Amino acid sequence: MTGKDAVVLAKWAVALFMALAMISVNMVDSYPRPQAYPGKSEVSVERNESAPLLLEVYYESLCPDSVDFLLRQLLPVTRKIGNIVRVELIPFGKATWHRLGAEYIFRCHHGPPECKGNRIQTCGYHFLKQQNETAALEFVYCTMQAYDPSTVAERCAKKSGFSGKALLDCTRNSAGSHLQHKMALKTEALKPKLTWVPWLVIDGVHNDHIQRLGTSNLLHLLCSMYKGHLPxxxxxxxxxxxxxxxxxxxxxxxxxxxxxxxxxxxxxxxxxxxxxxxxxxxxxxxxxxxxxxxxxxxxxxxxxxxxxxxxxxxxxxxxxxxxxxxDAAPVLLEVYYETLCPDSRAFITNQLYPTLQQINSIMNVSMIPYGKATQKQDGDNWVFTCQHGPRECVGNVIQSCALKYLPLNNTDPATKISRVFTLINCMEAAKDPSSAGPDCASQQSIDFAPIDKCSKSSEGNQLEHTMGVRTESLDPKLTFVPWMVINGIHTASMQSRALYDLLGLICDTYTGPKPAACNE
Structure with a gap:
């Protein structure tokens, strides 16, 4: 087909599409749009100058969804188009507080470590913002990359040009307490009230469209709402x-x-x-x-x-x-599973791992071992009850620790697959996944000692609690195990196909050039 033929064909396609669009114009008009500029005309005319958007992010320092949003969405956006958006970070979320004398006592969604992380980020962000907003954001991004922000706080502060000693002083005295109380009051004053973390407000407005698109595609949302020249x-x-x-x-x-x-x-x-x-x-x-x-x-x-x-x-x-x-962004696959569930084991060994072996380059996989378990707090620890008994709880905690101590960039040179997936696949293929960790680690030349130590300590307990919170936050709620979410979405048809044709589903979902395995 010549270039001229292609142009003629394209013209006819446009005419047909426009005719169909006229029929469905009412459907187009009913599409939900952000109401950040109520009362203004929908006609958009570019101006030479335009005030930046104000994005308020209400979050929790140890909330998995908050970490994912700040590092995967907010960080790249502020680094690339930071001049069209001003960011205000409010670390509090679903925490509660009460006054005790001149101090404030906080109880956080993910336990005491989160309260500590919230205060660290509040102090660092508050003081750095007075000098340099970019440095303040980079400080928070730096601390969010660690499982426990307190372990990297001083290093991140120095990297951002802030005294580590001044930061620690703030977190330990009444100044930090009062700053955190301000975050609490600002969060509690929200209208509508916060029901999800992270919670997004743009130019004083929160609605379902802003929340859903902002947490999955922040760049697109900001570009569509900004009225000036895009950078x-x-x-x-x-x-x-x-x-x-x-x-x-x-x-x-x-x-x-x-x-x-x-x-x-x-x-x-x-x-x-x-x-x-x-x-x-x-x-x-x-x-x-x-x-x-x-x-x-x-x-x-x-x-x-x-x-x-x-x-x-x-x-x-x-x-x-x-x-x-x-190349497009990799497909984001979240797998909510149980280590002793027969369906979970079959999916991991027959679908997930073989798919990773073939198209690992177009996938980002997140494993959440919890499923239909329940949890209740007992002091500073959590007590879990698992669907397949105590051994499953043990296996869940071990794999939660493995997911921390074997980062995704720790790959097997031969397969190019992250070692954590190789370990989990080996464990799930064993007769008893809850006790197979040491042997599977040995086969893969993985040091199992840190994972074992974590699984028998409060660290593993808190990691599994985080898995539980993430599972319990699903919308729609988990009703089957394993439960699949792709690019932030779960549907019945997606769930059904993933169980028997995960490779085909990922290939069809990926929008970039397909690997050879997708065409076989």
Whole structure:
């Protein structure tokens, strides 16, 4: 097919799509949008200057979802487009407090270590922000990368230009207590009330759209809400967008936002395309963008089609051109399981591990060993009751410790798979997973001593408690084990397919170039 044929085909496709879009315009109009600017016109006109968005993040220092959001979403966003958003961090979450004399006593969602972590981050963030907002954020990011923020607090403070001694003094005296109390009051004053952690507020507004999109795709949310010029436009992507614009010259004036889903990488950027001219010529980079009332369309699927078409046409003109569409973010798979559950064991050994062996490069896997267990607090510790008895509780704690002491970047050179998955697979294939740890570790040349020590201490107890909290926070609630969540979403069809065709499901979900195993 020649380039001319492709253009003709594209024009007919646009005309057909527009006709269908007119029929479903009411559905488009009903799509939930952020209400951050109530009362203002939906028509967006670019301005030379625009005030940055204010993003408030209410979180907990040891909450897995908070850690994931700050490190996977907020960190790359603030490093790349920090000039269009101001961030306010409020570490408190679902904690409670009461006054005792001149001091405040706090009880935190994930126990005393979290209270300590909250205070460390409150003190460091408060004092550093007065001098440099970027340094304040980097301090929090640094402490969030450790299981226990207190173990790295001094090092992170010095790295950010803050005295480690001053930080520790703040956390130990009334200054830290009063600062943390301010975080509590600010959290308790929220309207609507906080029901989830992390909780996001943008320009004073919280709604379901902001919460859901912000926690899964913060870059896209901020770019769509910001009214000024977007920074860091990807020039290569803009060139491809211009080709696409030429193919779309039959369409009415519209605003087309192309989002490059790299929020989990260091290359996350925003890109906008200008109004499509009627003449078919490529739009100027600095042209004003228009919207056409209710006919503004989010052409996600169509964009993908024409991006592919334009890439092929461009490649015909220049056989030595580089591939412009970069690899997409890996598929995020969360597996909520039980170490002695027959279905969990079958899934790990027959689906998960074989899939990792073939397409590990396009997956990020998170294991949560807890399932249908229950927990209750007894002093500073937690008492667990597991579906398959006490031995399962032992196995769950061991694997929770393994997930901490064998980080994902500790890979087997031969298989390129993280050693923790190899260990878990070996344990689940054994007759008794709860006692197979030492032998499996020995086979893989893994030092089992730190894992064993952790599993028999309060550290392992707290790790398993964190797994429990994460499981109990699922929405929808877990009703079957193993329970799968992909890119933050769980559906019945996804669950069913993952149990018998995980490789196919991951391949179909991944939006980048497919590995060879996906085509076999």
């Amino acid at each position: 860091n436009i990807d020039k290569e992507l803009q060139n491809d967008n211009d080709i696409i614009a030429n193919l779309l010259h039959l369409a009415p004036a519209m605003r087309l936002v192309l989002y490059k889903n790299n929020s989990h990488t260091k290359s996350c950027k925003c890109a906008r395309i200008s109004k499509v001219p009627a003449t078919g010529t490529a739009p100027a980079t600095n042209s004003k963008m228009l919207t056409s009332g209710k006919y503004m369309l989010v052409l996600t699927s169509l964009t993908i089609v024409f991006a592919c078409a334009s890439s092929k046409l461009h490649h015909k003109k220049n056989h030595h051109s580089h591939r412009r569409i970069r």
